[in-house]
Amino acid sequence: MSNATATSEVLTVEHLRKIYNEGKPQAKTAIDDVSFTVSKGEFVCIVGPSGAGKTTLLRCISGLAKASSGTLAFEGTPLTAVPDQLGLVFQDYGRSLYPWFTNAKNVGLPLAARGMPKAQRAERVSEVLAKVGLGHVEKQYPWELSGGMQQRVAIARALSYKPDLLLMDEPFASVDAQTRFDLEDLILTVRRELGITVVLVTHDIDEAIYLSDRIVVLSGSPSRVREVVDVPLGREREQVATRASDEFLDLRRHLLDLVMPHAPHAA
Numbered sequence: 001m002s003n004a005t006a007t008s009e010v011l012t013v014e015h016l017r018k019i020y021n022e023g024k025p026q027a028k029t030a031i032d033d034v035s036f037t038v039s040k041g042e043f044v045c046i047v048g049p050s051g052a053g054k055t056t057l058l059r060c061i062s063g064l065a066k067a068s069s070g071t072l073a074f075e076g077t078p079l080t081a082v083p084d085q086l087g088l089v090f091q092d093y094g095r096s097l098y099p100w101f102t103n104a105k106n107v108g109l110p111l112a113a114r115g116m117p118k119a120q121r122a123e124r125v126s127e128v129l130a131k132v133g134l135g136h137v138e139k140q141y142p143w144e145l146s147g148g149m150q151q152r153v154a155i156a157r158a159l160s161y162k163p164d165l166l167l168m169d170e171p172f173a174s175v176d177a178q179t180r181f182d183l184e185d186l187i188l189t190v191r192r193e194l195g196i197t198v199v200l201v202t203h204d205i206d207e208a209i210y211l212s213d214r215i216v217v218l219s220g221s222p223s224r225v226r227e228v229v230d231v232p233l234g235r236e237r238e239q240v241a242t243r244a245s246d247e248f249l250d251l252r253r254h255l256l257d258l259v260m261p262h263a264p265h266a267a
């Protein structure tokens, strides 16, 4: 049996440490010692103060940055490059989509890179754009769409090759509040329908609670894991009722206590 089938853990992070400009006078330790795991089908959010190293952590997980020490494993295999079965969505959809390509072509790029034949590619692109509610914009260009719609295209592109793990860095931070709620619900629906595993970085404690099964709370810079908080709110979430529930408000109080600078345990 391969390692990949021997574990239900999609992601394992063990004693991760990241020093930028290591060995140079301007060396900067962004991550001190971070460990956590993510199981198949889980939705895990990472929160922490500004500069805690959240983006650095995602860059290390995605293989875009090299860890200084520690172990990272994707589906039981040590991570050495960007894994094929990884989808990435960043905050800045404006820069992640190519304006000179139609939305369909943007979504199909990773499929073309993987050598999928044209007809099959067109079918998959239509399917995944329909899944994010944008079946009608295939022939249009990203700049003809609203910010929220562009981020849907970016999500469709990340989902096009059916990744095992979706990594998202502040994906909803650049859109208005209503669009943000819509995108949060979209990603929960996609996750439920595709059984995908999601790791999402956010500044927003309420968003983290609304989306997560578990929340990894990082300390200030250089970061360690302050606490991993379970979110026992069930799979069905609803923007108004869930956020108003006693369980949600209790979790909110606890998380704010962990991340606010005045908290007794703050670094």
Ligand SMILES: Nc1ncnc2c1ncn2[C@@H]1O[C@H](COP(=O)(O)OP(=O)(O)OP(=O)(O)O)[C@@H](O)[C@H]1O
Binding pocket: 020, 021, 028, 029, 030, 048, 049, 050, 051, 052, 053, 054, 055, 056, 057, 203, 221
């Ligand atoms: N390429 C780099 N070279 C040197 N230092 C860096 C680099 N990228 C990030 N840093 C430093 O590492 C630390 C962590 O940065 P990072 O962007 O990962 O934090 P963050 O938690 O995502 O911040 P924010 O919440 O403000 O987006 C910061 O002190 C930052 O200045």
